[in-house]
Amino acid sequence: MKLLILLAALASVVLASSYDKKGVAVATDKLYIKECGACHFAYQPGLLPANAWQKMMSNLENHFGSDASLAKEDFDSISKYLNKNSAEKFMNYKRSARIVNSLRVGEVADSISKTPYMIEKHKKIREDLITQEEVKGIFNCTACHTTAQKGIYSEKDIMIPNFGRWED
């Protein structure tokens, strides 16, 4: 009996720490998708923890060398949305959990593609395939991940321009 309880407890711990959902939660907020999807794909909020989003939002006038500043009311609404849906609040999604767990304690990420998990996942790709005109950089998730809009980044859904499917 005691063994059974112990086993049950163990099983629930294992289940709780495993992600019940693959990928990352899709972006749903209309204003966010319109404003933050104007120059690139609207990254899912679950791709970065809240502290990283805050840091990025605090400097939209110089956003990776571009001016992405917003009207006050839109800034407030989008900040709130990002904060409510950031990665550490959705650890039941595999990619959010992996990204968060790859960061050192206290580390505030500057971008998604520079998080240790993302660097590790993309280090085998030839440099010229990343810098080519159709892609320009790892920031351009949708150029290679055909299902990125749905929050799915599985290997089988990768198609790199001028290269084709990715086979490991």
Added chain:
Amino acid sequence: MKLIFALLLFLTISSASVVDEYLNTLTKEAKIENPSFSGFDLKKGEEIFTSKHIGKKGKEVSCVSCHGDDLSKTSKNFFTAKEIEPLSPTANSQRFSEVKTIEKWLRRNFNDVYNREGTAQEKGDVITYIINK
């Protein structure tokens, strides 16, 4: 049928009036900036739109880098490769339909290309060029 026609007419008029109204506001501002202001100049607008400058990102860019040579066609963002719908309001009815949106992009895009915001004169000149091209 008549109703649809009336509605279409209304829509055309109302979208035309957004940009006209904005140009009126810019005219007032330009007169304050410069008492001898004498109207907006399409030729100067063309120069503003097509000339290259070392922009905010430290690269040589112009408005054309992102919006293309033909404003009635879809273009590609110079930095991100994302498609941009045509800038010309004749090709794309969504353009110049909201002052807040026009101001937001002019502020950002002048900063991107000129490393500063545009003056009322410059904004009026460049809009005059875009809507007439």
